[in-house]
Amino acid sequence: MTQLARPDLARNRSGRDHARPGPASATDEPWPADRLGLLRAGRPVPGWAVGTAFLAPVVLVGGWLIAGALQPASYSPMRQTMSVLAGHSGIDRWVMTAALLLVGSCQIATGAGLTAVRMPARILLILTGLSTLGIAATPEPATGPTSRHLAFAVSCVVTTAVWPVLVARRAPAQPWILGVYGCATVTVVFAVLSCWLLIAARDGGGDLGMAERLTSAVQGLFPLVVVLALRQTARDAGNQGQRGQERFRRRQAALHPHRR
Secondary structure, eight states: OHHHHSOOHHHHHHHHHHHSOOOOOGGGSOOOGGGGTOOOSSOSSOHHHHHHHHHHHHHHHHHHHHHHHTSOTTOOTTTSOHHHHHSTTSTTTHHHHHHHHHHHHHHHHHHHHOTTSOHHHHHHHHHHHHHHHHHHHSOOOTTOOOHHHHHHHHHHHHHHHHHHHHHOOOOSSOOGGGSHHHHHHHHHHHHHHHHHHHHHHHHTOTTHHHHHHHHHHHHHHHHHHHHHHHHHHHHHHHHHHHHHHHHHHHHHHHHOTTOO
């Protein structure tokens, strides 16, 4: 009889455990954006990096336009390079030199701020900026470019052309331009422009100035495209994460109407 009157401790314990509100389980918590395979909400690229990425091509184009306007009529932007504008034979060469110094500094700052891309891509963009500073620091003599000046110029062209390959990502929910195929397409375009520039420099063709300006302008715009695409991706990911959390809260409210 004693045994029959004894309470079933296991059953009571089980009942208490079932009735007592315990800690919230993993399904009771809002879904973070990472569980949805998205980027964390926030800004992977700071606002100042957007400014430096925008400033670099604007200053470059503005520099050669202003410096070119100060040259005598004998100067031809189709045949002669920007290095002539910053060289010893240029009139008011400080204009183009200052533009190159600012462009190189902007490229270095942009590489430092691109925390959403892999470190090799950031380092390569910083090297591009250092090469641009090297071009400004080794002005071209009136007799022609020196070997050091040419080394900095070639380094700048090559690093800028290769940079899109290191930017490519396989993450989901991202713009086409940041994907493998998008970056590969950009790399092919940059390679064609770079080959055109190198061939024109080697042969001394009449389109050397045009080839240099077009190549520099197109390549200089790509960091800005990457910065804007990364910020848009993070913004979309944050919005999707917030919508997912709101849907989860509504579902929880419907399943547990007694909870406040």
